[in-house]
Amino acid sequence: MVSSRTVHLMLILALGVISLPQSAAAQIPAATDMITNGDVNLDGMFDIFDIMxxxxxxxxxxxxxxEELSAGDVDGNGRLDKFDLLVLNEALSRAxxxxxxxxxxxxxIEGDLSKATDNVETYLDLSRFFSKENxxxxxxxVLESILEALETDHPLYNQIVGALNSVRQSQMREIEAAEDFLNQDPYEAAGNMAGKTSLRRSVVQLKGKLSKLMNDQQFSAHYNSKRVKSQLGDLMDDMLRKVGNDQMVDxxxxxxxxxxxRGILENPENLxxxxxxxxxxxxxxLVDTSTIAMRQxxxxxxQDFIKSPGTAASGGTSLAGMGETTLNRNVNRLERNLRTENMSAQGRAPANAPLLQPDTISLVTPQYVLSWDVSNILGAKNAALEIGKANAKFSNPRGTSPDKKxxxxxxxSLGTVKGERRGNALELEGVGTYYYRVAALNTRGELISRFSDATPLAVVHNNLNIxxxxxxxxxxxxxxQNPDYSFHWDVSNVVGARDAAVEITKPDASFGNPNGRARDRLNAFFFNPSLGRISGTYNSSINGLAGPGRYLFRVIAVSANSDFMGQWSDPETLFVTDGEGSMPYPEPGPDGGTPELTEVPQSxxxxxxxxxxxxKWDVGTIDNASGVNFELARLSSEDGGGEVEEVIISEALDSTSGRLEVDSGLLDQPGRYQARVAAVDSAGNLLSSxxxxxxxxxxxxGNSARDTLTSSSQSQETQSAQTSVPAGDESASAAASKPAQNGQQAAPSGKGLEVSSNNTPLYEQNNPSSHEIASLQKGEKLILVVTNGLWHNVYYPMGGKYGWVLSFNVIASD
Structure with a gap:
């Protein structure tokens, strides 16, 4: 690599101090926490005279x-050369x-990375600098990263392999020295306390774990990796220096x-x-396990240092009443003592917290997976599991015994130190939040750790149809001329949501699956599977869109496992014009989503x-109409002004006139329903209100348990001419003679029950995957037919139907 280094060196040697930055005239105290501190002339300062x-x-x-080599030999090769001069010259300016x-x-050193296409030598220099600084x-x-990407025929391949082997050997010597140090008099060698090398090794091991974490693809995609690695490296190096310099580590x-x-890894600016x-x-x-062990x-x-006779003799503090303490210098005995201490209440560490996937489930999709790993506890041979009651937190967090109340x-006994278990909401008590925690066991089944932190599992009624x-x-x-707009979303109404996705149509297109759960790949212009949070606002401009037209925006909740939850929202509209003449669409209406259209089709x-x-519908009188949007919905009150409570059917029909058959079984609750239509063109654009x-x-x-459908039109002048027919029968007389047909079944005699929770599902079978007949509200009455474990077979008088409910969702009725 003759390149920039040789040219730069020639300039420095030719021009002398003139090539140095003017700021180099300042003096910087030589760093005491580094070997390579630049103080070549040993005057206690790093300045222009050291460079000269x-x-x-x-x-x-x-x-x-x-001494000069120690201060100025950057790469630790045992001599002062042009590389050391170049680096320290630049380092003085940066300092x-x-x-x-x-x-x-x-x-x-890293500044050379941008000056050459082959950066292997620069990375090798960087690794040598780190090695010199211990x-x-x-x-x-650094060396392992180079080797992973390097071809075997690269000129520096053997040097990289040799350097990596040398570093590995140095690490092994450090570990062996640490183990030997435990057998030495712990207060010799400049008063260093026993175990400082062991603590240093623990810090190095944590550095390695964090490095692996940042190289994990699951995490690297979330971080500004270079920035985070640099911050973590500086932090861990500071701790290593602290362990090395302080006689007693706090x-x-x-x-x-x-x-x-945790602050670095969870800092929003790094994500x-x-x-x-x-x-x-x-x-x-990961962090708790390592730092708790270091702290202990x-x-x-x-404590050993304070109790040491050698310390007391030199004026140190001794513990009253404890007498002289003999330190354990046997590594095997030390491990056994640590294990024994781990079993005492005061010395126990908490086990790793279990994982639950997903962390929110419903009674309709009740499955989840529990994962545990208590191998962080020395001597662990098994694990115990404790699940709290619904909405009850443990009164003894990180306790040493179960919380019986x-x-x-x-x-x-879960059988293993590490494993997985599939669970089901039906094993629990119904809707609520449950807390899971684990503890480590020895071969005799005794607890040898504190219980872990509790991991919550939320159980909801049904988050699929929201x-x-x-x-x-x-x-x-x-x-x-006015290209900017803002987009705001909030999917927090879907219980268990952890993120949101957005979908935008092509210009003038409409979604083919309103309020569905699948993507509309045919009509979508843009899709983002993760907005990063459940609510927020993005500012954007039309520069990212495909030109003038009407765009529909919709969002859907996303689970912790990146699955869609609930249903797509109703769409919001953005009109984009070319800025010339009038808009190609009517002005947006008061709600911002639907244009104010003057055409009104017949009811x-x-x-x-x-x-x-x-x-039956007919919108043939509206110009350019090629179909309709049809909607059937249940109203929230029994007067004509009730708001829409639930949309039963929402269909796009490709005909200006026609007839749609509707099964009366869809109207599973008494009350008022409305049907309406709107005309659309061939692209699905609205042509009418x-x-x-x-x-x-x-x-x-009466008591015949029959539903009667009464139809009327609010657009007609009179409401007196109404047709009344029993649902599902050909005539009124036929309906009267067959009261138990079309889902309306005769009421049995039996114990009365009352629904205890809103939105309780009434299932067709005693299985949460079966068809949901009705959504029951708190206080509604039921009649018990038969009990089957967790399930009750009941009769629902208001709906005239039989079905199954979970026993914990009902109580005895007066």
């Missing part, structure tokens, strides 16, 4: 003293700008380390995509049929 001395040594090929000495040297794991990570420093690591609950839990378990080791070592389920809240677009009309006509009723609705009344007649 280094320049002279390199130019004349002079030998260097050990004068406010960087620490370590960052200045590191960034000076950052072996960091050096190893145990609280590891609590602070925990907070700082390009929000972390899932599972990923946050994994980070928490620091506490134990500090709050426990719904406890198993003293449509997300319609998004909002502001401005409603945009043009090249549909409702007629009885063999299996229910039919709806909605028609005046035609009203259907679903009523009861």
């Amino acid at each position: 001395r280094l320049e002279r040594t390199v130019a004349l090929g002079l030998g260097a003293k050990d 004068n700008e406010g960087q620490s000495m370590f960052d200045a040297v590191k960034s000076a 950052m072996l794991q960091r050096s190893r990570s 145990a609280g420093a590891f609590d602070q380390l925990n907070t700082q690591i 390009v995509k929000q972390l899932t609950a599972q990923q946050r839990n994994r980070i928490k378990n 080791e620091a506490v134990r070592l500090n 709050a426990t719904l389920f406890y198993t003293p 449509a997300a809240t319609r998004p909002d677009v502001d401005q409603k009309t945009a043009s090249p 549909p006509e409702i007629e009885s049929s063999d299996d229910g009723f039919s709806v 909605w028609s005046e609705p035609s009203i259907l009344n679903v009523e009861r007649q």
